[in-house]
Amino acid sequence: xTHASLKKYQQVNKSSAQEASPYQLVALLFQKLLDNIAxxxxxxxxxxxAKKGAELSNAIAIIGVLEASxxxxxxxxxxxxxASIYLYCSEQLLAASLDNDIDKLNExxxxxxxxxxxxxxxxxxxxxxxxx
Numbered sequence: 413x414t415h416a417s418l419k420k421y422q423q424v425n426k427s428s429a430q431e432a433s434p435y436q437l438v439a440l441l442f443q444k445l446l447d448n449i450a451x452x453x454x455x456x457x458x459x460x461x462a463k464k465g466a467e468l469s470n471a472i473a474i475i476g477v478l479e480a481s482x483x484x485x486x487x488x489x490x491x492x493x494x495a496s497i498y499l500y501c502s503e504q505l506l507a508a509s510l511d512n513d514i515d516k517l518n519e520x521x522x523x524x525x526x527x528x529x530x531x532x533x534x535x536x537x538x539x540x541x542x543x544x
Contacts, residue, residue, distance in 0.1 A: 435539040438478070442528040445474040449505075449521050456512045468509045475502050483543070497523060 432440060448471035455464035479498040482491040501520045508516035534542070 433539070433542070435534065435542040438481070438542065439528075439531060441474050441478060442524070442531060445471050445478075446521060446524060446528065448474070449517050449524075452509075453514050453517050456514055456517075461512070464512070465509060468505050472502050472505050475505070494527070497527070 448467045452464045452467035452471070455461070455467060475498050479495055482495055484491045484495075487494075501523055504516050504520045507513065508520070
């Protein structure tokens with residue numbers, strides 16, 4: 413797991429991240445990831461390229477944390493598929509940053525939203541089985 417990236421995220425949302433269960437922590441990461449993308453879109457529109465760069469850098473770091481948390485032994489094909497999606501999203505975020513391409517940011521967000529939705533809909537009885 414990329415502990416440096418996780419610690420950076422925890423510093424931003426220290427109280428909520430420290431008190432979060434593994435399930436809640438992943439949910440927070442997904443939300444922050446989508447927030448970073450949305451903020452980067454606004455920064456591009458406002459031609460604030462430093463802010464865009466910082467937001468997309470944070471988004472890529474969060475994707476790295478999510479990817480590093482995958483359990484390929486237990487997750488099998490699902491983990492492999494998620495790893496591929498995360499790699500694709502990271503590559504698209506980098507390309508969007510280089511080209512200031514809001515459409516690519518929209519594409520990444522639309523790719524991640526169903527994954528976040530699936531995560532958010534894990535039944536309460538199974539949330540305590542999540543490890544991170």
